[in-house]
Structures are given as structure tokens and as C-alpha cells.
Amino acid sequence: MIEIKELHKSYKMGANSLHVLKGLNFSIKEGELVAIMGSSGSGKSTLLNILGMLDEADSGEYTLDGVPIKNLNETKAAKYRNKFLGFVFQSFNLINYKSALENVALPLYYQKVPRKQREEKALKYLEQVGLKEWAEHLPNELSGGQKQRVAIARAMAAEPKVLLADEPTGALDSKTSYEVMDLIQKINDQGNTILVVTHEEDIAHMCKRIVHLKDGVIVEDKKVEQVRASQYV
Amino acid sequence: MFNKDRWKEILEVLTGNWFRTVLTAFGVFWGIFILILLLSAGKGLENGIMQDFGDIATNTMFMWSRATTKAYKGLPKGRSFLFNTDDVEAIREKVPNLRFISPRNQLGGFGGANNVVRGLKTGAYNVYGDYPEIIRQDPMSIIDGRFINYSDINERRKVAVIGEGVKTGLYDNDEQVLGTYIKIQGVNFMVVGVYKKKSNNGDGEEGQKQIFVPFTSFSQAFNRGDDVGWMAITANDGTSITSIKNDIMAVVKENHKVHPDDQRAVGHFDLYEQFQRVQSLFTALRFIAYFVGILVLLSGVIGVSNIMLIVVKERTKEIGIRRALGEDPWSIKLQILMESLFLTIISGMAGITFGALFIYGINTLLDMNGPVDMFANPSVGLGVVMGALAILIVSGLLAGFIPAQSAIKVKPIDALRTE
Ligand SMILES: Nc1ncnc2c1ncn2[C@@H]1O[C@H](COP(=O)(O)OP(=O)(O)O)[C@@H](O)[C@H]1O
Numbered sequence: 001m002i003e004i005k006e007l008h009k010s011y012k013m014g015a016n017s018l019h020v021l022k023g024l025n026f027s028i029k030e031g032e033l034v035a036i037m038g039s040s041g042s043g044k045s046t047l048l049n050i051l052g053m054l055d056e057a058d059s060g061e062y063t064l065d066g067v068p069i070k071n072l073n074e075t076k077a078a079k080y081r082n083k084f085l086g087f088v089f090q091s092f093n094l095i096n097y098k099s100a101l102e103n104v105a106l107p108l109y110y111q112k113v114p115r116k117q118r119e120e121k122a123l124k125y126l127e128q129v130g131l132k133e134w135a136e137h138l139p140n141e142l143s144g145g146q147k148q149r150v151a152i153a154r155a156m157a158a159e160p161k162v163l164l165a166d167e168p169t170g171a172l173d174s175k176t177s178y179e180v181m182d183l184i185q186k187i188n189d190q191g192n193t194i195l196v197v198t199h200e201e202d203i204a205h206m207c208k209r210i211v212h213l214k215d216g217v218i219v220e221d222k223k224v225e226q227v228r229a230s231q232y233v
Numbered sequence: 234m235f236n237k238d239r240w241k242e243i244l245e246v247l248t249g250n251w252f253r254t255v256l257t258a259f260g261v262f263w264g265i266f267i268l269i270l271l272l273s274a275g276k277g278l279e280n281g282i283m284q285d286f287g288d289i290a291t292n293t294m295f296m297w298s299r300a301t302t303k304a305y306k307g308l309p310k311g312r313s314f315l316f317n318t319d320d321v322e323a324i325r326e327k328v329p330n331l332r333f334i335s336p337r338n339q340l341g342g343f344g345g346a347n348n349v350v351r352g353l354k355t356g357a358y359n360v361y362g363d364y365p366e367i368i369r370q371d372p373m374s375i376i377d378g379r380f381i382n383y384s385d386i387n388e389r390r391k392v393a394v395i396g397e398g399v400k401t402g403l404y405d406n407d408e409q410v411l412g413t414y415i416k417i418q419g420v421n422f423m424v425v426g427v428y429k430k431k432s433n434n435g436d437g438e439e440g441q442k443q444i445f446v447p448f449t450s451f452s453q454a455f456n457r458g459d460d461v462g463w464m465a466i467t468a469n470d471g472t473s474i475t476s477i478k479n480d481i482m483a484v485v486k487e488n489h490k491v492h493p494d495d496q497r498a499v500g501h502f503d504l505y506e507q508f509q510r511v512q513s514l515f516t517a518l519r520f521i522a523y524f525v526g527i528l529v530l531l532s533g534v535i536g537v538s539n540i541m542l543i544v545v546k547e548r549t550k551e552i553g554i555r556r557a558l559g560e561d562p563w564s565i566k567l568q569i570l571m572e573s574l575f576l577t578i579i580s581g582m583a584g585i586t587f588g589a590l591f592i593y594g595i596n597t598l599l600d601m602n603g604p605v606d607m608f609a610n611p612s613v614g615l616g617v618v619m620g621a622l623a624i625l626i627v628s629g630l631l632a633g634f635i636p637a638q639s640a641i642k643v644k645p646i647d648a649l650r651t652e
């Protein structure tokens with residue numbers, strides 16, 4: 001599903017340049033649930049943003065579902081993001097003047113799905129994350145865990161090929177974190193490919209594979225026995 | 234493009250900060266309001282002044298004789314002379330493109346002594362000896378009987394056409410006027426018609442107090458021989474009287490042995506020139522109205538643009554999220570443009586509406602309080618409103634253009650990072 005080869009990325013700041021990703025290689029197959037581990041500043045988000053086409057690598061190859069991702073203009077990148085990718089952010093990034101339902105329906109709106117269908121579908125996903133009753137609420141009327149579940153519903157609404165989550169539990173207490181991980185595991189059980197960036201061991205071990213990043217290189221890439229989050233909920 | 238969601242979002246954004254939106258809208262509102270007001274005030278002035286011109290044929294000059302100021306051909310300066318009927322013929326012969334040449338003679342005048350008697354009633358009126366063409370140069374409507382005709386001229390009939398004001402002065406209310414006689418400086422004239430001049434301004438009163446008699450009868454009755462007091466000369470359409478007036482004056486100067494360079498011997502009043510001068514004044518006024526109005530409007534538009542820039546800045550993160558979710562950059566641009574356009578048009582329409590109401594109010598006041606000198610019926614045409622709307626649309630787009638551009642200039646990843 002995802003394949004990267006010799007991926008490099010550095011940030012230029014004035015005269016200095018910070019080499020963040022130093023030639024990464026890996027591939028992720030359909031249906032995998034991969035944790036990207038590493039300490040703060042190790043380049044996890046940078047990697048995820050490149051995979052999410054929000055940012056571009058300096059060099060290297062990136063193929064998503066057989067499509068080489070290279071030199072995209074903004075219109076094309078937007079289309080790819082909409083079609084291929086779902087994002088979950090640490091800070092939820094819900095649009096605060098739109099209701100939960102409208103937030104979830106947004107990616108479908110950008111796909112020009114008719115209003116009625118869009119709302120039905122959004123409601124279905126809200127139901128899956130257990131927030132059907134909260135559909136008409138604004139984000140600031142929801143708890144952190146609820147917000148993240150809305151964000152996950154939104155990421156899934158467009159039925160993307162890959163779900164990218166950058167520290168999805170970073171802003172949550174451990175109980176809500178496990179609820180969110182439980183949800184992610186269930187979505188993965190349905191066959192969806194998911195990448196989770198985290199620096200927490202326990203969260204990483206709820207995935208099926210851990211890619212360990214340190215100083216811009218992959219130091220470890222191993223399959224793990226998945227810990228089910230449901231037992232903690 | 235014009236779907237419900239788009240409109241919902243526009244309204245959400247614009248109503249999100251009412252105070253700011255209204256303040257911004259006010260700039261545009263004010264600009265268009267001022268524009269409409271200035272244009273209509275200009276139109277009011279124009280209407281008022283045009284009314285003063287009345288129906289008079291504007292391609293006309295009046296010409297009279299004065300004392301010479303240069304000695305010529307053995308004749309001294311300071312010599313007085315009078316036009317005569319030969320001059321009329323000479324002008325007709327030598328100057329082409331003239332429509333009417335009306336020689337005129339006149340009795341009485343402003344504040345003069347009573348000169349007209351009918352039975353026990355008397356009055357002071359202007360009495361003119363005229364040719365039938367004068368009614369084409371100084372239009373009046375005949376409300377009873379007829380005007381002077383060429384039979385009157387040729388047979389020197391003692392007939393008179395009197396104004397409405399003369400009628401009220403010399404006759405009782407329901408008295409029959411036609412066929413009666415009035416005595417003008419001791420000479421009896423039979424009234425054959427009553428006229429009324431269309432004029433709403435202050436001079437109207439005086440205009441209705443005139444008496445017209447055939448030129449030939451006038452000369453005979455009052456011993457004028459073939460003298461001509463003055464002339465009203467109208468040129469053909471397409472030739473301005475201004476361009477040929479020197480030719481005309483040259484003819485009479487030659488006839489009366491006046492030095493060709495004697496500028497003061499022949500007096501004249503060129504109505505066409507005055508009319509043109511007034512016209513160009515209106516053009517200048519209109520230009521000023523547009524200039525000032527558009528400048529004020531422009532500052533309003535800059536206000537809109539500024540606010541939209543701030544709105545875009547405030548929404549940077551939201552725009553980042555939307556782009557991460559896959560919204561086309563063009564769609565974001567369109568959104569910003571439409572917000573700006575919508576705000577501009579709505580506030581502009583409000584300005585137009587208020588302007589129209591204001592003008593309506595002024596008109597009502599004018600109607601209630603009677604006519605005002607040099608000002609009548611201020612108004613703006615549909616064309617101006619359409620023009621204003623077009624200006625609004627263009628300015629709305631202009632106002633939104635830079636903000637829309639800046640909305641998608643930021644990379645999505647940077648937009649997401651802002652707080
Ligand atoms: N836009 C940027 N400009 C400059 N430096 C950046 C930028 N984004 C990240 N960095 C730097 O790159 C390094 C890796 O950042 P990041 O990928 O966010 O790490 P992580 O997500 O693993 O904490 C950090 O040292 C960070 O300071």
C-alpha cells in the first residue's frame with residue numbers, strides 16, 4: 001500500500017539546514033496497523049506529513065497504492081488527500097463553528113457527494129464511533145475523547161485507503177486514550193491500513209508493527225503481538 | 234458554485250462577527266450613497282436650470298443696435314442707428330443655414346406705465362410686433378383662438394394675441410375674450426387668441442403678461458416706419474448660431490456703414506453659447522460626482538479587502554484543515570471571493586436603496602413646498618443604478634482578490650501549524 005525509498009528531508013533555517021529524515025525505506029501492506037515510534041524531535045511528524053502529502057520530501061521515492069507521488073500541484077494533492085488519506089491530529093483540528101455531523105461530512109462535501117447522502121453517511125460513521133446522539137453538537141460542547149472520535153469518524157468518512165494518525169492520544173488521559181485505540185483497532189479489524197505516530201510504548205504495542213525512528217533513521221522495524229485496548233476500557 | 238452549503242458558510246462567516254461586518258459594510262454603503270446623492274443633486278440642478286430655459290429654441294441669438302464706437306466712412310463715432318426691414322432681407326439673402334429671422338418691435342416694459350385699456354380696466358403689458366415664426370422660437374401654447382398669421386401681416390390687421398395673465402387682468406372670469414377689442418396706446422386691436430407659456434419658474438408670471446400683434450400692424454399703428462427694434466434669429470439644426478453670428482452681424486454693419494471691427498455697435502445675446510456653457514457645467518458636475526463618489530467607494534472597498542485579509546488570517550488554521558481534508562484550493566479562493574462580493578453587493582444595495590429613499594423624501598418635500606429656484610426633481614436613472622451595481626461587482630471582486638490569493642498561498646502544513 002505504501003512504499004518509500006531513500007526518503008530525505010531537511011529544514012532550511014537561514015544559513016543552517018536541519019537534516020531530519022536521512023534516507024528512510026519501508027513498505028506497508030494493506031490492512032497493517034503500524035506504530036511509528038521515536039522520541040520528540042525524531043522526525044515522526046515530518047515523515048507522516050510527507051506520507052500525507054501535506055509536505056514534500058527533498059529526495060527519494062514514495063508510492064501510494066501503486067501511484068508514484070511526485071511533483072504534485074496543490075489541486076492534485078488536494079484531490080489525492082481527499083481520495084486516499086484520512087488524517088487524525090493530536091489537537092483534533094475540528095472546525096469549531098460546524099457541528100459534529102458537518103465536520104464528519106466535510107470530506108464528502110469536497111467529493112461533491114449530494115447533501116442528503118453526505119449526511120446519511122456522516123451519521124453512519126458517527127454512530128460507529130458512538131456519537132450519534134452528539135451529531136448536532138459543536139466541538140466545544142464535546143470532551144477531548146469525543147472530539148478525537150469525531151475526528152476519526154471524519155477521517156474515515158471518505159473511506160480512505162490509509163488512515164494517518166499523528167499522536168492521536170497525545171492530548172488525552174490514558175482511559176480515553178485506550179478508548180480511542182480500541183476504536184482504531186476495530187477500524188483496522190475491518191481491513192483498513194493505519195499508521196499511528198506515538199512516543200508512548202503502551203500505545204505502540206496496541207499496533208501490529210512498530211517502526212522505531214531515531215535521529216532521522218529507522219533503527220528498528222518489528223512485528224509485535226497486538227495488545228487489545230478493549231481489555232482496559 | 235451557488236449551492237446551499239456555500240451560502241450557508243458565507244452567512245456563517247459574515248454573521249460570526251456582526252459588529253465588524255456591519256462596520257465594513259458601512260464603508261461601501263456610504264460610498265455608493267454619496268455617489269447616488271451627488272449624481273441626483275447634479276440632475277436636480279440640471280432640471281432646474283433647464284426649466285429656466287423653458288421651451289425656447291436654444292439655437293437662437295438676439296441682436297439689437299447700439300451706438301457706434303468707431304468712426305467709419307466719414308461718419309463720426311457715437312452715432313446711433315436702427316435696424317430696418319431691409320436688414321432682414323439682406324441677412325436672409327447673404328447668410329445660409331438660418332431657420333427663422335424674426336424682426337421685432339416692442340412697447341412697454343417692466344414696470345412701465347399702463348399702456349393697455351379695455352373699458353374700465355387698464356394694465357401695463359409688453360406689446361410686441363412680431364412675425365408668425367416667433368411662436369417657433371419662443372414656444373407658447375394657444376389655449377383659445379389662434380396666433381398671428383401671414384394674412385394678418387400682409388393686410389396689416391389690427392389683431393392681438395394676449396397672454397393668460399393679460400386675460401385675467403382685463404377680463405372678468407367667464408367673459409368671452411375672442412372678438413373683443415383692447416386699446417393699445419389708443420389704437421384698437423381685436424383679440425384673436427390667448428396663449429399660455431410653459432414655465433414653472435419665477436419668470437413665468439411675466440411670461441404670461443405679453444401681447445403679440447402683427448409686425449406690420451405694429452409699425453403702422455405706432456409709427457415705426459420700417460424700423461426694427463431687435464431680431465431673434467434661429468439657425469438650422471446642425472449649424473450652431475454661435476458659428477455664424479459674426480456673419481450675420483457683418484451684414485447689418487455693412488448696411489449701416491459701421492466699422493467692421495466695431496465690436497460694440499451691434500449688441501447680441503447668444504442663447505446657444507449660454508446653453509453650451511451650462512451644459513458643460515453639468516458635465517463637469519457629473520464628473521465631480523463620479524470622482525468623489527468613486528473615491529469614497531474605493532476607500533470602502535479597501536476596507537472590505539482589509540477585513541477579508543484579517544478574516545483569512547484568522548481562518549488560516551481552518552483553511553489548513555480543509556485543505557488537509559482535500560478541499561480544492563480553487564474552492565477556497567472562490568469562497569473568499571464570494572464572501573467579499575456578497576458583502577460588497579449587499580452593502581452597496583443598501584446604499585442605493587437608502588439613496589433612492591432619500592431622493593424620494595427630498596422630492597416629496599419639494600412637491601409640498603412648491604418649486605425652488607434652479608432645483609427641480611433630483612433623480613438618478615436606471616442606467617446610473619445599473620452602473621453603480623457594475624462598479625460594486627467589480628470592486629467586490631477586486632476587494633476579494635488579494636485575500637483569496639493569500640488564503641491559498643500558505644502551504645497546508647504551515648497553515649495547520651498556526652494557532
Ligand atoms: N517547519 C519546520 N521548520 C524547521 N524545523 C522544523 C520544522 N518542523 C519540524 N522541524 C524540526 O524538525 C525536527 C523533527 O520534527 P518533528 O518531525 O515534528 O518531530 P516529532 O514529530 O518526532 O516530534 C525537530 O527538531 C523540529 O524542530
Ligand SMILES: [Mg+2]
Pocket residue numbers: 044045046
Ligand atoms: Mg510530532
